Amino acid sequence: MDICIIGGGLSGLSAAYSLREKADITILEEKEKLGGCLSSSKAKNGCIEDFYHHCFSGDNNLFELSDSLGISDNLEWLSGSTGYYANDKIYPLTTPIEILRYPLLSILDKFRLAILTIKSKNYNLSSLDEISAKDFIIEKCGISVYNSFFEPLLNSKYGNFKESVSAAWLISRIAIRSDRKTGGEKLGYFRDGYNLLIKSLETELENSGCIIKKGTKAELINFNGSKWEVNGAAYDALISTINPRCLTKIGGPEFPEIPYQGAACMTIGLKREVTKGIYWLNMKDKAPYGAVIGHTNFIPPENYGEHIVYLASYFKDKPEENLEEIMIKDFCNRFDVKDDEINWYRLNIEKFAGPVYIKGYQKMVPEYEKEGIFLAGMFSQSNYPERSMEGSIIAGKKVASEICRKYNI
Incomplete structure (x- = not known):
C-alpha cells in the first residue's frame, strides 16, 4: 500500500513512524528540513530549535515515542522560572514570596489568582468553549487581574485576537502549568535538543524505506476514482498535516474557516545573560515581541558555548x-545589550504556526478523515484546547490507526 503524507512536522512524522512497517510511505515537506515548528538550526555549538520548546510531565505519548527511538535517556527535567517585564523593570514571579511582592497585583488579586489556579484542573473545558478568556477572567478574578496579569499573556500570544480567544484555552494553559514547585516549573528538554527527536525519526523512517522529499511542496491533489494523485503521483491513501485552508486551495475539501496565526521568533546568541536568571519573561510593557525566553536560564549555556535568548512574536496574515x-x-535598547555582545541572530517566520482558539473553536475542529483524506496536525482534536508536541504525536498516531482500520493493514 502506498501512502503520501503532506507535511514533515511532528504529526506527519509520527503517522509515518506508526505506519512504517505496514505501507510504503512518501513524505512531502515544503521546507529543506523536517520538523515544522520543531525544526532546528546551528548554534555556536550544536543545534537550537527555531522556535522555543519544552515538554510536560504528562506527555506520555512523547515519552513512549522517545523510548521506542532509544533516546529517552537524553530527556532531562529542569526548572523553568518566570517573570514579568513591567514599567521598565523585571519582576521575578517564580516563588511564592516573589509573587507576594509583585506590586501590580493587590493581596486580594493574588488570592483570586491563586484560587483560579487551584480550581483550573476541575473545570469542564467544553463548557468554556463559547466564553471569552477576557470575560471569564474578569468575572472570576476582576478587571485588575486581567489588566495586570492575563492581558499581557493574551496579547503576546494572540495579538488582535486576544478578546476572541476562548476561556477553554486559557484555563487549560493554567491547569497544565499549575504543578509548580518553589524553585519553578519542572519542564522537559532533550539534552541534545529536540533536533535529536526529529533526526532520530528521520533516520528510522529512512531505514524503514520511507521516501522523504524535502523542499517539495504539494502543488495539486486529485482523486482519480481509485487513487489519490499528489503532484501527478498516485497513492492509495493520503494524509495531510497542513493548514486545512491550504489543503482546500490545492484540491482538497472545504473546511470551516479556522483562523490561523503566524509566528515570528528571533533567536539571539549572546556573550552574557540578560534576563536576570529568568527563563520565561512575559512583556507587560509594549514591545515588538510578547515574551523574552532566556533559553540558557533553563538549559545550561555550556551546552552551546554561549547564552541564547528567544524573542517571541505572533502575527495575523503577514x-x-x-x-x-x-x-x-528594541531588545538591545531595553536590555542594554551592546553590538559586540551579540554573536549572531536570526528571525524565523512560520506563516501558519497554529490555529487561534477563538470562541466556538470546538465546532470547527475537523474529523480525522474527510472525503477520503486523513487529517492530522495543529488543528486536530488532540491539540485542543492547547496545542503541544504531545497533541501532534497523538494526532499522527490516530490517523495511522484509522488507515489501518479502514484498509485492514
Missing part, C-alpha cells in the same frame, strides 16, 4: 515590515 530590525533594536 509580519510587520522590517520586523527583524525592529525587534533586535
Whole structure:
C-alpha cells in the first residue's frame, strides 16, 4: 500500500513512524528540513530549535515515542522560572514570596489568582468553549487581574485576537502549568535538543524505506476514482498535516474557516545573560515581541558555548515590515545589550504556526478523515484546547490507526 503524507512536522512524522512497517510511505515537506515548528538550526555549538520548546510531565505519548527511538535517556527535567517585564523593570514571579511582592497585583488579586489556579484542573473545558478568556477572567478574578496579569499573556500570544480567544484555552494553559514547585516549573528538554527527536525519526523512517522529499511542496491533489494523485503521483491513501485552508486551495475539501496565526521568533546568541536568571519573561510593557525566553536560564549555556535568548512574536496574515530590525533594536535598547555582545541572530517566520482558539473553536475542529483524506496536525482534536508536541504525536498516531482500520493493514 502506498501512502503520501503532506507535511514533515511532528504529526506527519509520527503517522509515518506508526505506519512504517505496514505501507510504503512518501513524505512531502515544503521546507529543506523536517520538523515544522520543531525544526532546528546551528548554534555556536550544536543545534537550537527555531522556535522555543519544552515538554510536560504528562506527555506520555512523547515519552513512549522517545523510548521506542532509544533516546529517552537524553530527556532531562529542569526548572523553568518566570517573570514579568513591567514599567521598565523585571519582576521575578517564580516563588511564592516573589509573587507576594509583585506590586501590580493587590493581596486580594493574588488570592483570586491563586484560587483560579487551584480550581483550573476541575473545570469542564467544553463548557468554556463559547466564553471569552477576557470575560471569564474578569468575572472570576476582576478587571485588575486581567489588566495586570492575563492581558499581557493574551496579547503576546494572540495579538488582535486576544478578546476572541476562548476561556477553554486559557484555563487549560493554567491547569497544565499549575504543578509548580518553589524553585519553578519542572519542564522537559532533550539534552541534545529536540533536533535529536526529529533526526532520530528521520533516520528510522529512512531505514524503514520511507521516501522523504524535502523542499517539495504539494502543488495539486486529485482523486482519480481509485487513487489519490499528489503532484501527478498516485497513492492509495493520503494524509495531510497542513493548514486545512491550504489543503482546500490545492484540491482538497472545504473546511470551516479556522483562523490561523503566524509566528515570528528571533533567536539571539549572546556573550552574557540578560534576563536576570529568568527563563520565561512575559512583556507587560509594549514591545515588538510578547515574551523574552532566556533559553540558557533553563538549559545550561555550556551546552552551546554561549547564552541564547528567544524573542517571541505572533502575527495575523503577514509580519510587520522590517520586523527583524525592529525587534533586535528594541531588545538591545531595553536590555542594554551592546553590538559586540551579540554573536549572531536570526528571525524565523512560520506563516501558519497554529490555529487561534477563538470562541466556538470546538465546532470547527475537523474529523480525522474527510472525503477520503486523513487529517492530522495543529488543528486536530488532540491539540485542543492547547496545542503541544504531545497533541501532534497523538494526532499522527490516530490517523495511522484509522488507515489501518479502514484498509485492514
